[in-house]
Amino acid sequence: MILSLEHIYKDYIQGKMTVPVLKDVCLHVEKGEYVAIMGPSGSGKSTLMNIIGCLDRPTSGSYELTGKNVLSLNERQLADVRLRNIGFVFQNFQLLPRMTALDNVALPLIYAGIRKRARRAKAKEALIRVGLEDRVTFKPTQLSGGQKQRVAIARAMVNKPDILLADEPTGALDSKSSKQVMELFQKLNDEGVTVIMITHDSGIAGYAKRVVTIFDGELAEQKGETDQ
Amino acid sequence: MLENIRLSFQGIWSHKMRSFLTMLGIIIGIASIISIVSTIKGTNEEIKNNLIGSGNNTLSVMIYNQGYAYTIDSWQGPPDGFQEVSDETCEKIRALDSVENVTRYNERQYSESIYYKGEALQSVSVRSIDMNYFDTVGYMIRTGRNFIESDYKNFRKVLIMDRTAADNVFGNDDPIGKTIEINKAPFTVIGVAEQSRKFTPNINSIEDYYTYANDDAVGYLFMPKASWPIVYRYDEPENVIVKAVSVDDMEDAGKDTEDILNATVASTQTDFKYKADDVLQRAQKLQDMSAATNNQLIWIASISLLVGGIGVMNIMLVSVTERTNEIGLKKAIGARKGSILGQFLTEAAVLTSIGGIIGVASGIGMAQVINKISGVAVSIDVVASVIAVVFSMLIGLIFGLLPSVKAANLDPIEALRRE
Ligand SMILES: Nc1ncnc2c1ncn2[C@@H]1O[C@H](COP(=O)(O)OP(=O)(O)O)[C@@H](O)[C@H]1O
Ligand SMILES: [Mg+2]
Numbered sequence: 001m002i003l004s005l006e007h008i009y010k011d012y013i014q015g016k017m018t019v020p021v022l023k024d025v026c027l028h029v030e031k032g033e034y035v036a037i038m039g040p041s042g043s044g045k046s047t048l049m050n051i052i053g054c055l056d057r058p059t060s061g062s063y064e065l066t067g068k069n070v071l072s073l074n075e076r077q078l079a080d081v082r083l084r085n086i087g088f089v090f091q092n093f094q095l096l097p098r099m100t101a102l103d104n105v106a107l108p109l110i111y112a113g114i115r116k117r118a119r120r121a122k123a124k125e126a127l128i129r130v131g132l133e134d135r136v137t138f139k140p141t142q143l144s145g146g147q148k149q150r151v152a153i154a155r156a157m158v159n160k161p162d163i164l165l166a167d168e169p170t171g172a173l174d175s176k177s178s179k180q181v182m183e184l185f186q187k188l189n190d191e192g193v194t195v196i197m198i199t200h201d202s203g204i205a206g207y208a209k210r211v212v213t214i215f216d217g218e219l220a221e222q223k224g225e226t227d228q
Numbered sequence: 229m230l231e232n233i234r235l236s237f238q239g240i241w242s243h244k245m246r247s248f249l250t251m252l253g254i255i256i257g258i259a260s261i262i263s264i265v266s267t268i269k270g271t272n273e274e275i276k277n278n279l280i281g282s283g284n285n286t287l288s289v290m291i292y293n294q295g296y297a298y299t300i301d302s303w304q305g306p307p308d309g310f311q312e313v314s315d316e317t318c319e320k321i322r323a324l325d326s327v328e329n330v331t332r333y334n335e336r337q338y339s340e341s342i343y344y345k346g347e348a349l350q351s352v353s354v355r356s357i358d359m360n361y362f363d364t365v366g367y368m369i370r371t372g373r374n375f376i377e378s379d380y381k382n383f384r385k386v387l388i389m390d391r392t393a394a395d396n397v398f399g400n401d402d403p404i405g406k407t408i409e410i411n412k413a414p415f416t417v418i419g420v421a422e423q424s425r426k427f428t429p430n431i432n433s434i435e436d437y438y439t440y441a442n443d444d445a446v447g448y449l450f451m452p453k454a455s456w457p458i459v460y461r462y463d464e465p466e467n468v469i470v471k472a473v474s475v476d477d478m479e480d481a482g483k484d485t486e487d488i489l490n491a492t493v494a495s496t497q498t499d500f501k502y503k504a505d506d507v508l509q510r511a512q513k514l515q516d517m518s519a520a521t522n523n524q525l526i527w528i529a530s531i532s533l534l535v536g537g538i539g540v541m542n543i544m545l546v547s548v549t550e551r552t553n554e555i556g557l558k559k560a561i562g563a564r565k566g567s568i569l570g571q572f573l574t575e576a577a578v579l580t581s582i583g584g585i586i587g588v589a590s591g592i593g594m595a596q597v598i599n600k601i602s603g604v605a606v607s608i609d610v611v612a613s614v615i616a617v618v619f620s621m622l623i624g625l626i627f628g629l630l631p632s633v634k635a636a637n638l639d640p641i642e643a644l645r646r647e
Binding site: 050053055056075076079080082083084088090094096098107108110111112116155156159 | 231238239242553554556557558559560561562563564565566567640641644
C-alpha cells in the first residue's frame, strides 16, 4: 500500500460557520495503480488532492504515505516528502514564465541539491521522456498548451517520485492535447508510476484503471470495469 | 547559493527599469557618501601635503617677537642678544636623532633695493644661504651651477634664482650671466633652482601655504651667506630650517632645535624667541574643520540610504505579491521555507549591492566633477568604497528580511489557487 487515507475530515472556518468540505474520506491506493478522482466542481477534489500532496493538513483523520505517518511530520519534512515522493501537475501548468523548458524541469533538482551539470542532464532526459527534446530552450510563451503540460509532467517526474498527482491536467487543453497527455500518463503508469488524477470529465476519467467519485465531500468507489 | 545569486541577476535583468528605480535611493545615498568622503580625504591630503611638505618633512624655526614672525628692517637694528647661527650650533642641531639636515638663512622680503636694468623688482625676496640650504629644502639646480666653496671664500657676488623669480624677471630669456643690482652692488646670476619634486611645494609655514596656494607666488633670489654683509649687515640673526627624519619626527625636531637656538640667545632678551612651526597641529586643525562640516553631510546622505532601504522593502513586498504563484509552485515541488527565504534575501542583497556598486562608481564620478568645477581636491578612498558596497548589501538584507519572511510563510495552497 503506497497511500492510505483513513476517515479524513476537512472543515473550513468561514466567519462563525464551519464548512465541512471532506467528510469521512477513506482511500487506499496500491503501488502502480492509476486512479481517477472524479466529481463536479466544488465537490472537494482539489482539497483532497492538497491533502494527498502534503500541501494541506486534514482537520482529522490519518494519512500514511509509503508507510510513513505524514501528519506527524513538521513543515520541513513535509517539504522533503513533496520533493522526493510526489510529483504535481496542475490545470494551469504553473511553469515559471522567465525560464526555459529545461530550467523549469530542472527546478526541483535544485532543491534536491543536485549540481548544475547533473541537473541539466536529468532535466533533458525528462524532456526526452515526454517527447519535447526539440523544445528544450523554449520559454513557456513559445509553447502550446499541450507542450506546456508535458513540460510540467517532465518537471513532476524529474525527481522520480512514487506518485504523480494531477489536478485537472487536461482542464485547459483541447481534445487532441488532452489525448496526448493521457497517453503520456498511461506510459508513465506502465513504467510503474502510481498516478492519481483529478477530473470532472468522465471521458478523461475513463483512461484510469480505477475511478472513485467524490460528491459533496464524500468519496465513493465507482463500480464498473474496475476490479473492485 | 550561487544558483540563487545567478537567478537574482536574471530576475534583476529581466526587470531592468524596476530594478533600477528600486536601486535609485541606494545609488543616490552611496554616491553622495562616496563623493563626500572623497572630498574629505582629498582636502585632508592636500592640507597635509602642503603643510608638511609631503616626504620633505622640513619645518622652519624662526624668530618671533611676542608671537609674530620677526623680519628685520634695514633701518631698525636686529633685536638684542641675537647673533648669526654659528656653525657649532648647526652641528648641534644636526646631531639630533630627529634631524636629517639643517640650514640657516637671512631674508629681505619685497626689498626695494633690488634692480634689474634700472627697474625695481618688487615681487622677489632675497635670502642668504649656507651650502646646506638646497639639500635641506629639496631644491635642485635646473640650469647653471650651484654655489661652490670658493663663492663663499671669495665673497663672490653671485645669485641663484628660483623658477618663479626667473620667470617673473626674465620671462623666456636665459637668466644665466645677467646682472641684478642689490643695494647698488652688481650680482651675477649663475643658476636657477627648482623644487626637485613636482607638485609638492616646500611649505615651511602657514603663510607659505597661502603664498603657494596663490599662483603669483613670490620669487626668491639666493646669495652665498658670506656675501650678505656686502649689501646688508653683519651679525643679523638667522632663521633655521630643519629637515626631520620623518613626519613623526617633525615635532621633536622642531622642539629640540628651538631649545638649542634659544639657549644661544642672551638671557636678557625676553620679547624675541626662536619658535618652531607647529605645522602638524595646524594641519590637524584644518583637517578637523573640514571633517566636521562634511560629517553632517554624511548624516544627510545616510537618510537617503534609509529612504532607499525602505524603497527596496516596498518594491520587494510588491514583488512577493506578484510572485505568489511562483512561490507556491516552488513550495509544492519541494522547496523548503529556508530556500524561499534565502532566494528573496539573496535577491534583495544582490539588488542593493549592485546599487552600491553603481553608487560608488557615480560617487567617484561626482567627486571628479566637483573637482573639475570647484577645484576642491578629491581622493578616492578604496576602503570607504568597499565598506559602502558591503553596507549596501546589509541594507538589502535588513530591508529585504520582512518581504522574504512574508514570501517564505506564504501558504502554497492559497498561492496556487490564485490566477
Ligand atoms: N480556503 C478555503 N476557505 C473556505 N472554503 C474553501 C477554501 N478552499 C476551498 N473551499 C471550499 O471547499 C469546497 C471544495 O473546494 P475544492 O476542493 O477546490 O473543489 P473542487 O476542486 O472539487 O472544485 C468549495 O466549496 C470551496 O468553496
Ligand atoms: Mg479544483
